[in-house]
Amino acid sequence: xxxxxxxxxxxxxxxxFQSFIRSEILTADALKYEIFNTKKDFSKNSKMPDNKEISxxxxxxxxTNKKAKGILYLIETALRDDKHCTSLLALSKYDLEYILxxxxxxxxxxxDMTPENIQTRNEYINLLGNKTILTSRLNRAIxxxxxxxxxxxxxxxxxLDKYAAGLETFEFQNLDKWDETxxxxxxxxxxxxxxxxxxxx
Numbered sequence: 001x002x003x004x005x006x007x008x009x010x011x012x013x014x015x016x017f018q019s020f021i022r023s024e025i026l027t028a029d030a031l032k033y034e035i036f037n038t039k040k041d042f043s044k045n046s047k048m049p050d051n052k053e054i055s056x057x058x059x060x061x062x063x064t065n066k067k068a069k070g071i072l073y074l075i076e077t078a079l080r081d082d083k084h085c086t087s088l089l090a091l092s093k094y095d096l097e098y099i100l101x102x103x104x105x106x107x108x109x110x111x112d113m114t115p116e117n118i119q120t121r122n123e124y125i126n127l128l129g130n131k132t133i134l135t136s137r138l139n140r141a142i143x144x145x146x147x148x149x150x151x152x153x154x155x156x157x158x159x160l161d162k163y164a165a166g167l168e169t170f171e172f173q174n175l176d177k178w179d180e181t182x183x184x185x186x187x188x189x190x191x192x193x194x195x196x197x198x199x200x201x
């Protein structure tokens with residue numbers, strides 16, 4: 001999971017895991033020792049990203065939609081227990097949504113539309129902090145609408161209040177706006193969650 005977040009190669013994984021099996025690596029502690037302390041040929045391909053590298057990857061890597069959906073789903077899975085207010089569906093039942101839409105120019109104007117600010121926004125759009133899983137695809141009129149409408153929907157179509165309800169990875173209910181600052185805040189939260197859930201210390 002940590003390597004996937006950082007988009008690190010999976011080259012030679014087959015040899016690495018075959019070696020673990022042959023060596024009867026059966027516990028988490030034994031796995032950590034094998035990865036961090038042995039000097040085998042696959043060591044460069046088994047390096048575990050540290051917490052700083054995870055945070056940097058979340059803040060700068062534009063994950064593919066498929067990978068972003070998988071990462072968010074696995075975090076969501078790890079955060080839930082049997083008492084959660086909503087049931088977690090199968091991964092295939094979720095759609096990935098850009099919160100600040102890719103087609104933002106019409107309804108998400110910036111006060112200062114400089115080329116630099118536009119470039120920054122376009123980079124932020126692709127970050128994990130600007131993506132969420134939803135139980136249904138938003139109508140086109142809603143997905144590109146301004147934040148207030150995208151959040152609550154309109155007279156004809158539902159918004160995030162319905163399709164993101166109960167998500168632990170996207171706490172949007174009390175947000176009056178969604179912008180680069182909120183994306184940064186969510187990047188930080190997601191990286192902290194990843195570092196806690198898939199802790200290697």
